Amino acid sequence: MNNEADNSNLQYKAIEDVFQVKYFIDFYQRDYTWSSDNVFALLEDSYHRFDLKYTESSETVPDYIRKHYKWYYLNTYIINKQGDRTCIVDGQQRFSTLTLMLIKLFHLAKEKELSDARIDSVKNLICKATSSGLQFWMGGDDRIDTLADLFKNQKNTKPERPLKQSDIFLYLNYDTVNKFFNEKFKDAPSHYLECFIIFFLTNVKLVEIEIKESDDVAMVFEVINAKGQKLKSHEILKAQLLSQIPKDEIDEYLRYWNTACTVLQNSGLKFPNIDDPVDAFFTYYFRARYSKTTTEIQVFKDYHKTIFSRDWQERLPFKKDAKFVKNFIKTDFIYYATKMAELVSSTLESNKYVYYNIKLNEITNLYLVILSAIKPNDAAYYEKVKLLAQLVDRHYMVLRLQGCYDSNSFTRQITSLVINLREKDDLVEIKQDFDDGLISDINKTRSANVTELFNYGFFKDTKVNSSNKTFIRYLLARIEEFLCLEMNYANFAGYNNLCVGKKYHIEHILAYNDENKTIFGNEDFFNEQRDRLGGLLLLKKGDNGMSLAEVYADKLKTYTNDTNFARTLTQYFYHNNSGLKLLKDKYPSILLSAIDNFDEKALDSRHALIYNICKTIWSDDYISLN
Numbered sequence: 001m002n003n004e005a006d007n008s009n010l011q012y013k014a015i016e017d018v019f020q021v022k023y024f025i026d027f028y029q030r031d032y033t034w035s036s037d038n039v040f041a042l043l044e045d046s047y048h049r050f051d052l053k054y055t056e057s058s059e060t061v062p063d064y065i066r067k068h069y070k071w072y073y074l075n076t077y078i079i080n081k082q083g084d085r086t087c088i089v090d091g092q093q094r095f096s097t098l099t100l101m102l103i104k105l106f107h108l109a110k111e112k113e114l115s116d117a118r119i120d121s122v123k124n125l126i127c128k129a130t131s132s133g134l135q136f137w138m139g140g141d142d143r144i145d146t147l148a149d150l151f152k153n154q155k156n157t158k159p160e161r162p163l164k165q166s167d168i169f170l171y172l173n174y175d176t177v178n179k180f181f182n183e184k185f186k187d188a189p190s191h192y193l194e195c196f197i198i199f200f201l202t203n204v205k206l207v208e209i210e211i212k213e214s215d216d217v218a219m220v221f222e223v224i225n226a227k228g229q230k231l232k233s234h235e236i237l238k239a240q241l242l243s244q245i246p247k248d249e250i251d252e253y254l255r256y257w258n259t260a261c262t263v264l265q266n267s268g269l270k271f272p273n274i275d276d277p278v279d280a281f282f283t284y285y286f287r288a289r290y291s292k293t294t295t296e297i298q299v300f301k302d303y304h305k306t307i308f309s310r311d312w313q314e315r316l317p318f319k320k321d322a323k324f325v326k327n328f329i330k331t332d333f334i335y336y337a338t339k340m341a342e343l344v345s346s347t348l349e350s351n352k353y354v355y356y357n358i359k360l361n362e363i364t365n366l367y368l369v370i371l372s373a374i375k376p377n378d379a380a381y382y383e384k385v386k387l388l389a390q391l392v393d394r395h396y397m398v399l400r401l402q403g404c405y406d407s408n409s410f411t412r413q414i415t416s417l418v419i420n421l422r423e424k425d426d427l428v429e430i431k432q433d434f435d436d437g438l439i440s441d442i443n444k445t446r447s448a449n450v451t452e453l454f455n456y457g458f459f460k461d462t463k464v465n466s467s468n469k470t471f472i473r474y475l476l477a478r479i480e481e482f483l484c485l486e487m488n489y490a491n492f493a494g495y496n497n498l499c500v501g502k503k504y505h506i507e508h509i510l511a512y513n514d515e516n517k518t519i520f521g522n523e524d525f526f527n528e529q530r531d532r533l534g535g536l537l538l539l540k541k542g543d544n545g546m547s548l549a550e551v552y553a554d555k556l557k558t559y560t561n562d563t564n565f566a567r568t569l570t571q572y573f574y575h576n577n578s579g580l581k582l583l584k585d586k587y588p589s590i591l592l593s594a595i596d597n598f599d600e601k602a603l604d605s606r607h608a609l610i611y612n613i614c615k616t617i618w619s620d621d622y623i624s625l626n
Contacts, residue, residue, distance in 0.1 A: 011208045015098065016201040018077075018208070019125040023095060025140045026080065026087040027242045027254045030235045032096045032143075032166040039097055039173045043180045046072055050199045060194045062202050071203040078209045082247060088138075089211060095138045100170065100177045102126045103150055105197055108181060112190040114197075122197060126151065146170050154178065165265070233304040234261070234278040240308070241318060244325045253329050260329075260337035267341035271364070279303075281340055288371035288418055289336075290315045297368070297415045335376045343370065343385070348495060353389035357396075360474050360499050365414045366392050373421040373430065380425060386624050387427055391434040394453075394618045398438060400471050401614055402458035404445040413441050427625045454615045460607065463531035464506060472506055473499045476538045476565065479613050483564045486586060487579025493563065498538055507539040507566070509598055509606075511549050519599050529600065534607025537566045552598045568592045587616055 049072040058064065077091025088095065106122045127136040127147075136147045146167040149157055156171050163171075185193045238257055245253055264277040271280035282303050290312070291297040300306060307316050317324050343366075346354035357363040369388050374381055392414065399405040399413075417437055424430055435453070443449055446458060464472045477498035484492040497503045510516045510530040520526035529535065539562050550558075559566040560573075567573040571594045574580065583590060589612045595602045616622070 011210075012205050013208050014202050015102075015204050015206070016121070016125060018095075018206060019098075019102070019137045021086050021137065022135060023079070023088045023092070023138050024085050025092050026089050027238065027250050027257075030093075030232070031164070032093060032169050034093045034097055034169065034173060036173065036176045038093070039100075039176045040180065042074075042094070042097055043101070043177065046074070046200060046204055047180075047184060047196070050196050050203075054192065054195060056189075056191065058191075058195050060191065060198060062198055065195065065198045066202050069199050069203050071205050074204055074206050076207040076209055078211060080211045091206075092138070094206075096166075096170065097173060097177075099126060099136065099138045099147070100150070100174045101181075101200070103147075103174070104154075104177050104181045105193075105200065106151075107154060108185055108193055109197060112185075112193050114190060114194055118194060118197065121201065125201070143167065143170065150174050164262075232276055232279055233302070234276070234282060237282065237304045240304070241325050241329065244318065244322045246322070249326075253326060256330050256334055260333045263337050263341045267344040269340060269344050281337060284340070284367045285336055285371055286316075288368040289422070291419065294412065294416045294419070297418060298412070331376050336371060339374065339381070340367065340371070343367065351385065351389065353386055353393055355495075356393050356474070357389055360495060361393075361396060361470065363392060363396055363414075365411060368418050369414065369421060372418045373424055375423045380427070383427060383624075384430070387430060388421075390623050391431065394623070395434060395438050395441075397471075397475070397614070397618055398453050399441060399445075400468070401462055401475075402442060402446075402455060403462060404442050404458070406445075409441075409445070413437060431623060431625065453618075454611070456608070456611055459611050459614075462533050463528075464533075464536055465531070469506060470499075472533075472536060473504070473538065475533070475614075476506075476536065478617055479610065480538065480563055480565050482613060482617055483568075483583070486583045487564075487577075488582060489564060489579060491564070498563075503541055504538045504563075505541050507537040509535045509537060509552070509555065509569075510603070511551070511555070513549050513551060515551050529603060532603060532607055533610045534603045534605070535598075538563050539566060556596075569595050569598075571596075587612075590616065 049070060053069045058068070075091070075094060077094065078089040079091075080087050080089050102122055102125050106119065106126060109119045109122055125137065127134045129135075134144070134148055134151070136144065136151075139147050142164065143166055145158075145161065146156075146163075147170070149155070150170065154174070185196070242250055242253060242257070261278050264281050267277055269277040269280045271283045274280045274283060283300070286303050286307055287297045287300045290307070291300060292315075306312060308319065313319060318328075343351075343354055343358070346352075346358065348355050354366065357366045366389060369392060370385055373384050373388060378384065395414065396405070396410065399410060417433060420433055421430060424433075438453060439451065442453070442455075442458070448455075448458075477495055480498060481492050481495075483489070493504065508530055510526070512530075516530070517523050517526050520529060537559070539558070556570050560570050561567075564573075573592075574594060580592065583592070591609065591612075593605075595606070
């Protein structure tokens with residue numbers, strides 16, 4: 001604003017003066033989400049100011065209360081008049097709560113049988129009767145059912161009705177108001193209640209600020225706090241974008257915006273240090289879709305500021321192109337929000353490869369990769385998602401399996417692929433980008449010059465440690481599933497059992513006992529070798545605990561009735577096993593065999609077996625291009 005005095009008016013108003021017109025909730029406003037602490041603070045502050053001055057000799061007339069009771073300054077509120085509409089730019093959290101307080105005071109006034117005039121003085125500040133029903137001074141049309149329910153019944157009498165976020169908080173906060181006022185007035189004399197009602201209507205003051213110029217509204221809104229609660233980034237972004245749209249079209253695009261936000265809020269999407277799903281979405285989205293460099297992707301923050309900077313305006317002309325803004329809200333936001341929610345809700349049944357990445361290994365950069373590669377109404381959406389999830393999973397596992405993984409480096413490696421993937425349609429080309437990137441990452445980490453993804457020299461020393469147990473459980477679960485699928489077994493224990501929870505634990509085949517130390521000849525060498533992948537299994541928790549210090553011959557008895565990969569060590573597994581022939585015929589390099597004595601040679605053999613299974617699981621044959 002160039003001249004605040006010219007562009008705004010300030011007026012002190014009592015509550016009885018405030019609630020004389022219908023307030024439309026401006027598109028800049030968030031949902032009604034005041035916490036019970038916010039509501040209680042407002043209740044306590046207004047009541048305490050009254051109670052300090054109350055005496056039984058107080059006269060129940062407004063002039064007396066105005067004169068003898070100190071007024072209580074509540075806060076400011078900001079309006080913007082658009083023709084005959086009064087829009088509330090800031091203050092709907094307070095106004096909605098004041099409406100809840102008035103509803104409760106209305107019911108108390110009736111219970112205490114105050115005069116009809118006093119009851120009506122409260123009622124008229126809540127709503128008025130019209131030919132089409134009750135019209136509430138505060139609350140958008142989408143809240144009428146909830147406000148009417150509270151006004152008539154003081155509770156939710158239609159629990160089957162779907163509730164929006166604002167409805168939920170209206171009901172919750174009315175409970176807070178109800179309990180507070182019942183405690184103060186239910187058993188108090190009617191005189192006490194009537195004096196408070198008069199005080200509340202006449203001596204609780206707000207400052208009305210009217211913003212005359214519509215162009216100033218978004219600027220004002222960006223710096224507003226509601227009762228100390230900082231506006232969320234997406235609320236500021238909404239204000240900035242909708243202010244570019246002609247007023248007669250705002251309601252339409254606000255509906256699109258709210259639809260996308262609701263989808264995201266219900267998804268539970270998160271980003272590190274960002275719990276709000278809508279803010280998490282935009283942080284992923286703008287990085288994936290519009291960053292020009294890997295560095296931009298990695299250092300990107302405060303998106304609602306960054307995307308309006310000079311460097312970003314050519315990419316996102318939000319400040320000067322209303323058509324671009326409208327297309328973004330109606331098309332891009334709706335589409336990508338819906339797809340993001342779909343990804344977040346992935347299950348083993350709906351999209352197991354996304355589930356592997358997001359739920360089991362917490363590789364959330366998969367969101368960046370997918371958002372970058374897909375486009376609105378992408379005909380190849382499902383093919384791309386499946387392929388990209390497989391490729392990210394393979395990238396992660398191959399690096400882990402060959403001692404090339406570092407979490408920071410992995411993040412850089414994946415984000416370096418994002419920009420080149422943007423809206424790419426050729427699945428073969430996408431796969432080639434990942435293959436080239438993975439080979440490059442291996443060579444860079446190992447100072448090598450390999451041309452194949454798998455190298456046993458890099459793999460042979462991979463072992464379990466305190467920081468990679470999630471990876472080990474996932475690896476062994478994938479091996480277990482592979483064996484079940486290829487041998488036509490139906491007893492796969494499931495990823496939710498094998499990878500998470502406490503039903504299964506990592507088992508060391510080589511228990512820490514004197515017999516095993518003797519086999520390896522050197523205790524230090526034994527300690528180093530027993531952690532290798534070839535010496536590990538997944539076992540049921542009870543079985544794992546019982547076999548901790550057992551000699552290998554006794555462990556075999558436990559393995560006979562446990563996971564399939566454990567059973568492959570036993571002679572019993574190979575007796576009349578038709579599934580074994582299926583596996584051998586299809587994968588001759590995977591040589592399963594019973595092991596009666598688990599020495600250094602057996603450990604190397606088992607380690608090589610896992611290597612060959614991994615080469616098969618994460619081979620090109622397991623990568624889907626259709």
